[in-house]
C-alpha cells in the first residue's frame with residue numbers, strides 16, 4: 703500500500719511511509735509466526751509436461767501464504783519480505799523438505815515413472831555456505847534421489863560471481879541435484895557464466911512465450927534459447943504456456959518441457975495428486 707512512498711524519499715514525516723514500515727514489521731512478525739503454525743504456509747504444485755509426449759514429468763512447488771486476516775498473499779509480495787528479514791532461510795528449508803517429501807509420496811505407486819520436483823531457491827539461500835548440507839539432509843530424511851530434485855535460481859545468483867557462490871553450486875552438483883536458471887533471458891548477465899556454472903536446465907521466461915506466435919522477436923529469442931540449451935547440452939523448459947498455439951510453437955522449436963495455465967494452474971497437493979492418477983486431466 704505505502705510501498706511507493708517508501709524507498710529513496712527524505713520526507714521528515716510521511717504518514718504513508720510510517721504505516722508502510724509498521725505494516726512490514728507486522729507482516730514480518732506474522733510470517734515468523736506462520737512458520738511455526740501448521741497450514742498457513744502451503745505448497746501448490748504446477749505440473750511440468752514433456753512437450754513431445756504430453757506426459758507429466760513432475761511439478762514445480764510454489765509457496766502460498768494463507769494469512770488469517772489478509773487472505774492469500776502472493777509469494778511475489780512476501781518472498782522479498784522473507785529475504786530482507788532472514789526468514790527466507792527457515793522458509794526455504796521448509797519448502798525444500800515439504801516438496802521433497804511430497805515427491806516421494808507421489809512416486810511410491812509408480813516407481814518406474816520417476817517424477818521430478820522443482821523448487822525455487824532464493825539468492826539469499828545460495829549465500830548460505832551450508833545450503834549443500836541442508837539439501838543433503840533433506841534428501842537423506844525424505845529418501846528422494848538427488849537427481850529428482852531441481853533447484854531453480856535466477857540469473858542474479860550467477861551474476862553474484864564469487865568463489866563462495868561457485869563452491870556452493872559445485873557442491874550441490876556433487877550431491878547430484880539438478881540446477882535450473884529461472885526466468886532465463888530477463889537478467890543482465892553475460893552468457894559467460896553458462897560456461898562457469900554447472901547448470902542443467904534453462905527455463906525460458908514467460909515474457910518470451912507470451913508473444914511467440916508468428917515471426918515476432920520473442921519467437922526468435924525463444925528459439926535461440928532452445929538452440930542455446932541444445933548446443934550446451936542443457937534441457938529447456940518454457941514457462942507461462944497459456945495457449946495451444948504457444949505449446950505447438952515451442953514443441954516445434956524442440957523445447958523439452960513446458961508448464962503453464964494451458965496445461966494446469968498450480969494446484970493444491972490433493973488436486974495435483976489426483977491429476978497424476980488421471981493423465982487425461984492435463985490437456986495436450
Ligand code: C2E
Nearest residue numbers: 764765777778781797822823824942943944962963964968
Ligand atoms: P517463478 O518461479 O518464475 O514461478 C512461475 C510463476 O508464474 C508462478 O507464480 C506461477 O503461478 C505463474 N504461472 C504459471 N503458469 C502461468 C501461466 O500460464 N501464465 C501466467 N501468467 N502465470 C503463470 P507465483 O506462484 O505467484 O510465484 C511467483 C514467484 O514467486 C515465482 O516465480 C518465484 O520466483 C517466487 N516463488 C514462489 N514460490 C517460491 C518459493 O518456495 N521460494 C522462493 N524463493 N521463491 C518462490
Ligand code: MG
Nearest residue numbers: 762822854884
Ligand atoms: Mg520457478
Ligand code: MG
Nearest residue numbers: 884885905941
Ligand atoms: Mg520462472
Ligand code: MG
Nearest residue numbers: 885907908941
Ligand atoms: Mg517467471
